Amino acid sequence: MEQSSFKVDQYYITKVDADKKSIYCHHDVMGELLVPTHKHDKAQMLYAEGDVVFVTTETKTYFLPARHFIWIPSGVAHSIHPKSENVMMRNLYFPVEKNEDEFYQSEGIYPVNNLLLQMMLFTNQWNGDLKKGSPNFVIAKAIKAILPQICLTNLPLELPLPKDARLGKILRHVENNLGETILFADVAHEFGYSERSLYRLFQKDLKMSFIQYYTIRRILKAIELLLERKLSVKEVAQEVGYNSVPTFSNTFFKILGQRPSDYLNGEEILERK
Missing domain, CATH: 1.10.10.60 (Homeodomain-like)
Incomplete structure (x- = not known):
């Protein structure tokens, strides 16, 4: 358990927020059944494939089915509980910008349409920091930019605690x-x-x-x-x-x-x- 927590701390705290201006990308098979409660300065877009993932905040448990993503705003403490160790988790972490659309201020679960699927597929081999100004950074930022336009229905896949x-x-x-x-x-x-x-x-x-x-x-x-x-x-x-x-x-x-x-x-x- 200590080893797992250390790994999570290293990943979420040291790497995600190390470069404040980068977009951080992490795609991997979950490999464990719990990511303990943590938070980060960057907002998180978490896409799941293969099975169900439960995301628990202080007030709610979100139910993230395959082929959907959850948006977690900056600073929201949460834990992640995949139903299976074989869940594929795809994460993009975005620095907060001034005067952002209100879409980015709220937690929510949304289906992934074909356009978003293709854009996520394009990020398949990325991992680590996407530096500001790089082609990959521009593409990732475009993914973020289209979310308020295509994610019009926040699905009620959550239950209050x-x-x-x-x-x-x-x-x-x-x-x-x-x-x-x-x-x-x-x-x-x-x-x-x-x-x-x-x-x-x-x-x-x-x-x-x-x-x-x-x-x-x-x-x-x-x-x-x-x-x-x-x-x-x-x-x-x-x-x-x-x-x-x-x-x-x-x-x-x-x-x-x-x-x-x-x-x-x-x-x-x-x-x-």
């Missing part, structure tokens, strides 16, 4: 029973709440309703199962408590912007080389 211990128990119950249909009234009764008081607790602590939390958690689990490529769409729907495939498909589309079948058949374009 509960502050209230009582709510933590309820969310663990939801987590352990995603294959069943969970009714709000039953949860309230089981944990000794009136529906009204439990509704208030969710809104106060998580800033969302039970059904919003439950729906997002089911879809996030479905993404994990789809990426494993062991189950059909119908089987995945059943595993996360949907008896109707059309209902599951429509809910998945509302959250992710594509059908489960399209996501299942998506190609991993930026494969390891």
